[in-house]
Amino acid sequence: MRFIGSEIYRGSSYGPTHPLRVPRVPTVIDLSRALGWLPPERYLRSPRAKPAALTRWHTPAYVAALQKAEADGAVSEEVRVRHHLGTPSNPVYPEVFRRPATAAGGTVLGASLILRGHIVYNPGGGTHHGLPDQANGFCYLNDPVLGLLALRDGGAQRLAYVDIDAHHCDGVDYAFRDDPDVLLISTHEARRWPFTGGLEDRGAGNVWNVPLPRGAGDADMAAVLVGLILPRIEAHRPDAIILQAGADAVAEDPLSRLALTNGALWSVVAAIRDLGRPLMVLGGGGYNPWSVGRCWTGIWGMLAGHDIPDRLPPEAEAILRGLSFPGHRLGKAPPEHWFTTLADAPRGSSVSPVVRDSLSTLTDRARIWA
Incomplete structure (x- = not known):
């Protein structure tokens, strides 16, 4: 069991008005240590991926442009247009190369570790929108793609990638949608950016998308877990699994309109862990500092x-009380349980007809393709 982290995330921000202005990975590290869950022997400092490793999927020109953007603190209009750097979504900030390269290095390291028997957690990873020659959706590099390729390089042929972020994993889909040896499963909010990942999309036959309706709750995710995620993984028999667990599907996140609790995401993590296959869990989206840190x-x-405690000890509570969410209404009067607990109260006790119909459609498809 290994936790991969880095101090590069502490104090690093995309800018004062960007959704990624909030602390995330440092909160998880600090809370885990305050709870006694992160002894030194389980913590690994993430390496920074070198350009040669990044060009396993990204273009050399793009990697060079990203390095130059960090060195110069700005980009030309040509680079902005070609590589989508220096835009409101993908700004140039002081660690614009080092931070995503560190996330990618952690995921590539994690791939080698899970093939040696460890379960790995890299909350700084999960940047699933990055494209070969462009930044996309706050993601400058695509560490899940690099991790899956590293698993291939390590001898794992059949792979599974499960993504429960509120936004569809368009970059990972771009990389592997035509590879039948890679199982791609994504749950994400319907009719939300990047507007990909339709129910009918099959790729080479091993792409399975469940667009969730606005307001989808815990029962919906439980139904998808039992009705799709676990059966598809069992049928695929992967040599290794990467699970992207973005926290923006949790109800209080400002960038989605889903209504999951963190317990719904934890149930997916626990169920996939219990399959006993090599597993790496990544972070991803999450833009409310309290909900992402707790999740x-x-x-x-x-x-x-x-075990998740009913009430946090004072040291952990102090970490959560020390967070702020400037410029957002959720930061004005946070509820008390965001400071004193990790677990949300369950919500969403019935399965949406939309989700029920989607699972029926996908079950029929699985039967036809069997």
């Missing part, structure tokens, strides 16, 4: 075999 800390607790 991702609970994921590490689940992976490391700890």
